[in-house]
Amino acid sequence: MAAAAYKMISIPEAQDVVLSHTRPLGAVTVGLAGALGRVLAEEVRAPDSLPPFPASIKDGYAVVAADGAGEFPVVGESRAGHLDQLPVAPGSVAYITTGAPVPLGADAVIQVEDTEKLPDGEGGQCRVRICKAARAGQDIRPVGSDIMEGDTVLQAGERVGVAEVGILATVGAVSLRVHATPRVAVLSTGDEVVDPATAPLGPGQIRDANRAMLLAAAAKAGAEVADMGVARDTVGHLEGCLAAAIEQRVDVLITSGGVSMGDRDLIKPLLAREGTIHFGRVRMKPGKPLTFATLTLPQQGGRQMLVFGLPGNPVSSFVCFHLVVLPALRKMGGWAAPELRRVAARLAVDIKLDPERPEYHRCTLQWGPPPPGSAPALKAAVAEAAAAQVGAARCAEDPLHAPPAAAHEAAAHGAAADLGAQELWAVSTGNQISSRLLSARSANAVLEIPCAAGVLKAGSLVSALLIDDLGGMPVPAGGVPVTPGF
Amino acid sequence: MAAAAYKMISIPEAQDVVLSHTRPLGAVTVGLAGALGRVLAEEVRAPDSLPPFPASIKDGYAVVAADGAGEFPVVGESRAGHLDQLPVAPGSVAYITTGAPVPLGADAVIQVEDTEKLPDGEGGQCRVRICKAARAGQDIRPVGSDIMEGDTVLQAGERVGVAEVGILATVGAVSLRVHATPRVAVLSTGDEVVDPATAPLGPGQIRDANRAMLLAAAAKAGAEVADMGVARDTVGHLEGCLAAAIEQRVDVLITSGGVSMGDRDLIKPLLAREGTIHFGRVRMKPGKPLTFATLTLPQQGGRQMLVFGLPGNPVSSFVCFHLVVLPALRKMGGWAAPELRRVAARLAVDIKLDPERPEYHRCTLQWGPPPPGSAPALKAAVAEAAAAQVGAARCAEDPLHAPPAAAHEAAAHGAAADLGAQELWAVSTGNQISSRLLSARSANAVLEIPCAAGVLKAGSLVSALLIDDLGGMPVPAGGVPVTPGF
Ligand SMILES: [Mg+2]
Ligand SMILES: [Mg+2]
The missing domain is CATH 2.170.190.11 (Molybdopterin biosynthesis moea protein, domain 3.)
Incomplete structure (x- = not known):
């Protein structure tokens, strides 16, 4: 089937297809020291009460x-x-x-x-x-006032964070059944692609950004990773690399490159021969040629392996990993809700819309007043909105605007309004061309930008999918105000 | 000095004191595969242009x-x-x-x-x-349109995330100068404290929750950790454990227990003898006896070691780690802005205020409409506010309410208002008594709750400090709406 013959689907459709072919991995036993970040495969009960005595x-x-x-x-x-x-x-x-x-x-x-x-x-x-x-x-x-003997302290499906490690230790759960972590192989493709250590570059060569990046992304998602190197653009070499990944019994193979319209784009034909391609084109910018296939492996008891054929452009690879691969890795690892988390944020600057495809625009979310570099009109508008809120807070007795008991004074002086005037801002990472990986630098979210003519104005509310921890987001000068009266 | 003799300071003061005694660690060299999560100690420049040819x-x-x-x-x-x-x-x-x-x-x-x-x-x-x-x-x-030869692609002080790994590979930066990671030893104390594997418990015993939890917390923060076991409540044993931590040349020792008012609370006297205690009481709930000391070690070239004496109650330990130890570990690891990130969230239920100390109330932040279990008045109030916003969006042409070009239709049908009506909610983790570690289960933030009489009403805006990734926060039934027109 020619590349163009694949039906173009949307990212939400693609995500559904991928998750429908993904199963949580079986349970393994780990000790307390290996529990952080894992998902419990069984509930955990307390064998005794806490405190065990008054x-x-x-x-x-x-x-x-x-x-x-x-x-x-x-x-x-x-x-x-x-x-x-x-x-x-x-x-x-x-x-x-x-x-x-x-x-x-x-x-x-x-x-x-x-x-x-x-x-x-x-x-x-x-x-x-x-x-x-x-x-x-x-x-x-009293005995059992914190935990009663027999209580379920953690449910199957819960992820073990720092506090949960403490809870497990408290109830003596030192050996735990958790979901296995996915094994993920990463393969780059392309005759022009050379190892990052190459210097100087030969004519026509570029360094392999995708492999190190995708290995880091998979490892960060909790996967056990295998580096499969770079495949040449020949059928034989690609087949050999695929066989090696199968041999390593990985659950997932992620390739990059070789999925577009060129006569040496050999990934789709290979996957079509060896397994089933579920989609080969996605209506998105960047990332259109994103491909997903499953391989059934009779030589390995009929088990299934997922293959994600990501585009070769590093930004496309980055975005496609987060949008479709990451939720699959989470589901394999046992997450009950593996999808990316969505929030709303306000655009700091105008964004030019793409009339052909919806765009996943990389941005840095940050909490506070309009960030430096925002459209000038925003600051005035925000100040006006804040003033209106002070008015509301002063007259209203409804629960949405009730200032804390001890903080009436602070509220009257505008502190409550300050807290309310701050919000989540989306700061674009700049030129979004799919070869420019600097557009993913410091990105902690991707914005869902509609496909349309014209411009999406600064100040618009847009939905954003979280792709990194907000614990490191930029801090506004002067910080974020605290609860009135604190 | 008797425990009660320590001046009571606030958490912001305590954080300032700790950071003023904390220095970023020196630079070490790592390869690309070890770069994720590290902070660059030097800027990284591109040795050639990308693309290197048209x-x-x-x-x-x-x-x-x-x-x-x-x-x-x-x-x-x-x-x-x-x-x-x-x-x-x-x-x-x-x-x-x-x-x-x-x-x-x-x-x-x-x-x-x-x-x-x-x-x-x-x-x-x-x-x-x-x-x-x-x-x-x-x-x-064109040549250099993504990166120009000689460009600084990453600055000193930047943290290496997934995209940054790709950027480093692109420019051939396979050997990197990054800040060293702190080495952290964790010691529990208490004659009643036994290993988590102990079952059944003997009379008067409780299992050690703090050690496993703090080791996990420090490791999650990127530290290299050392488990120092449990110290008995004797001067000799404690001195031995402190000497062992010094011998291991750790940058930080975290102890738990032994800092309150009992006659076997030996940590403060020990630290006062061996080093300098900078504070020994903090105005906070939980965590009042939190202690911070520095030791200057002539036998190790006069280097300095930080010691955090956390309270023995597991929740106090958990909160104190995040509020004062974590920023210090971040600063040592090279973070330019090591403080916890603050956002505002709306309370889902009333919170009873503490008239004696400000409270760091554990909560789960989540984005969406008022979450299940919210105070009943909230849903109506939110619906009303949303209706008002639809009105505003329909008449206003100001930049804060401009719907995207292609989405006027959707906005007129209320989709824009849907996005605006959702926000960050703070769901309490329940009974906040400091022995009840279940109050930290699933917590991704601590709320800053003022010290006052009465109740802070559901619907109030409060400031929240992020202590975990929001990428795993609860998802509202039906999900969060997308950008209008997307
Ligand atoms: Mg290619
Ligand atoms: Mg004790």
Whole structure:
């Protein structure tokens, strides 16, 4: 089938097709140290309660609440990890530390700040003044108040982040069933493509940007990666590289180049012979010749391998990886919602529309006032909108504009409006030609720009797909304001 | 100095103190495969131009633009990576593939879709019909149009993400000077604290959640980590553990526990003896006893080591790590702006305020309409606000509300308003008691909640500090709307 014969589909259609051919990988066992970033394949339950005993929340004295304030003998102590405490009878107290078991008989803890050490009594008996009466239960965590024995603390399908590692350790889950991580091979193609270490370049040569970039992208997505090198533009060499990827039992092969209209673009014919091409053209800028195929491998028990034929232009490769490969890798790794996350952002500058294809425009999202370099009209408009909001906040009693109890004063001085006047801005990375990889530099999102004539004006709201952590986004001069009253 | 004697400071003050004692680490050399996530210690320049030759943007024919449309002999070919092309004289064309050098004499490329293959001419000469005239320069990338020889493609201080790896490969930067990653040791303390594998628990024991969690947190921040185990609550054992961390030449020691008011809370006295404590109490909930010290080590050339004494409660530990340790690790790793990123979000439910300390309330940020479980009044209020915005969008011609050229129709039907009506919501993780690590489960931000009486109402805007990637945030049912017209 000629390249042009492939039906042109949209990116949402392409994403659906890819995910419909993708299955979560089976479960493997990992230890706690290997759990970060993995997705649980089984729920995790608590084998015991936390705290396992009534535990003090403070350093101080375990008391009988009914005794009230006064002077008492200190008949024992309960330190975290030590069990030498005596029962506490009415009229006596025990020293206790944070996290230590509350001795039998005691029903409250008085923090040390509300006590006073007294001179020892007869026979060297320690004594203390309790300055405030306690209510029963005060500063005690009852058994199971954080986690009850048998509770499900984490669900199957949850991703293990930093806090989840702590939760797993708490309940003694040191051996975990998690989804396997996908094995991904990356192959560049092209007779003109040479290793990045090549210098100086020979005539007609360019360095291979895609392979290192896609290996990094797959590794960042949690995959185990295999570098398959660069394939020459011959049927034989390409077939050999494909066979090598199959031999390595990878779940996914990502190629770049060789999918457009040239007579040495051999990827589509190869995939059509060896497997099934599900799409070979996508209505998008950049990335039109994006190709997706599945191979069924009888020599490996009939297992299926996914092949993504990305375009050779590095930006097309970058965008196609994030839009269609990344969700597939996430689904394989067990993510219940593998799709890219979408937010709305305001354009900082005009964007020229493309009348032929919808564009995935690389941008840097940042929170704050209109960023430096924004269209000049924006600052005035934003200031006006903020002023209107101050007015609203002053009169309205509706829940959307209620300032915090302690912050009426701040709100009246405009602090609340400041917080509301800041928002998510989309700053274009500049010239979007698909060979210019600098247009992906610092990009943390791609904007979904409609296919139309004319210009999308600065200040328009557009949808953006997150492709990188916003934890490193640019910070506006002067920072972002805090909650009023904070 | 007694624990209570430490001056209580605020978190912004604590962050300033920590960063003022933190220096970016020196440069080390890494290869391209080890560059992801590192911060460049030197700028990177291009040794040659990209493209290094005038390159075709399409598969098709290299032509002399002045020849216009018509039938032409194909006198040669220029394939990417091959140099067998002849010069193209007026009245002739050459076959060319994407990325290949444009032959001498040709000044435009006609894409294959705008051509038609003709029967061979006399002597087997290939012939082609050019259906459209070209303008000079058409579909050619001039030398250096993406990158000019000598251009700085990445600055010192830039973090290497996926795209940057590709950019580095493009310019042949296969050996890079980047900031070293911090070496971080993690030590738990407490006689009651036992290894996570312990089952069943003995009387008075709890499992060590902090060590695994903090090791994961430091590793996620890019640090090289060392597990120092659990210290008993004795001066001798603690001193031994500190000496071991020094011996391992770590840049940072993170301890948890042993910093509150009990008589076995030995961390502060130890650090006061061995180094300088810069703060020992912080006005925050959770995390009040957070301690920070520096040790100058004459036995190691006078180098400095940072010590963070985190509270033993796992949530306090989690919050303190992100608020004060993480920015320090980032600064050591070379981040120019190491602080946590702040955004504004709308509260989904009422939050009870703490009258004594500002609270860092764990939450899950998500984009969309009011999330399930929001205060009932919110949905109505949001719907009303959206209706008002539709009105505004219909009349206004100001840049903040201009719908895209091709999307007037969609906007009139409310699609633009849909996009504008969605925003960032803060969903509380529930009971915030500092022993309950489940309150950090799925948290991707901490809210800055003022210290005050009463309640902060659902719908209030609050500032939030990002502590995890939003790329995995919850997706609203039905998804987030796209740019109108997309
Ligand atoms: Mg090629
Ligand atoms: Mg302790």
